[in-house]
Amino acid sequence: xxxxxxxxxxxxxxxxxxxxxxxxxxxxxxxxxxxxxxxxxxxxxxxxxxxxxxxxxxxxxxxxxxxxxxxxxxxxxxxxxxxxxxxxxxxxxxxxxxxxxxxxxxxxxxxxxxxxxx
Numbered sequence: 001x002x003x004x005x006x007x008x009x010x011x012x013x014x015x016x017x018x019x020x021x022x023x024x025x026x027x028x029x030x031x032x033x034x035x036x037x038x039x040x041x042x043x044x045x046x047x048x049x050x051x052x053x054x055x056x057x058x059x060x061x062x063x064x065x066x067x068x069x070x071x072x073x074x075x076x077x078x079x080x081x082x083x084x085x086x087x088x089x090x091x092x093x094x095x096x097x098x099x100x101x102x103x104x105x106x107x108x109x110x111x112x113x114x115x116x117x118x
Contacts, residue, residue: 002076002106002113009033009108010074010084015067020060027063029071032109035082037094039103044091054104066092080117082106 013031027035037054043062044050052059066086073085082094082104096103100118107113 002082002115003110005110006033006106006108006113007074009110010071010106012070012072014070015063015086018060018063020057022057023055025054025057025060025063034105034107035094036105036107038101039097040095042091042093042095044093045089063092066090080115082115 009031010029010033013029013033015027016030017028019026019028024036024038027037040051040053041062042049042051043065045065050062052062069086069088069090071084072087075083077083077093080096084092086092094104096115096117098117100116102114102116105112105114
C-alpha cells in the first residue's frame with residue numbers, strides 16, 4: 001500500500017526519464033523513485049486531457065510535457081487512482097484496471113508498492 005512516506009518521496013522531485021518497454025513504461029524521478037505503468041493514464045495540461053496506456057509504446061510521448069517539471073503534490077483518488085500534480089497546472093493520473101493484475105508499481109527507498117484492483 002502506498003503511504004505518506006512514499007508520497008513524500010514523490011513530492012518536490014522532477015520527472016527525469018521514461019523507460020519504454022514491451023508491456024510497460026517506467027517513469028523515473030530525480031529522487032530515485034520510479035513508477036511502472038501497465039494501465040491507462042491521463043495527462044492533463046491547459047484544460048486538455050490526453051489518454052494513454054502503459055502497454056502501448058506510442059503513448060510514451062504523452063509524458064514528454066512533464067519532463068523536468070516538479071511534482072507539487074501526490075495523492076490517491078478513490079483509494080486507487082494515483083494523481084501527480086506538477087507545477088504549471090499539469091496533472092498525471094494513473095488509473096488501474098479492474099482485472100486483478102498489477103496495474104502500476106510505485107518504488108521508493110521505503111519499498112515496493114504494487115497496485116492491484118480486482
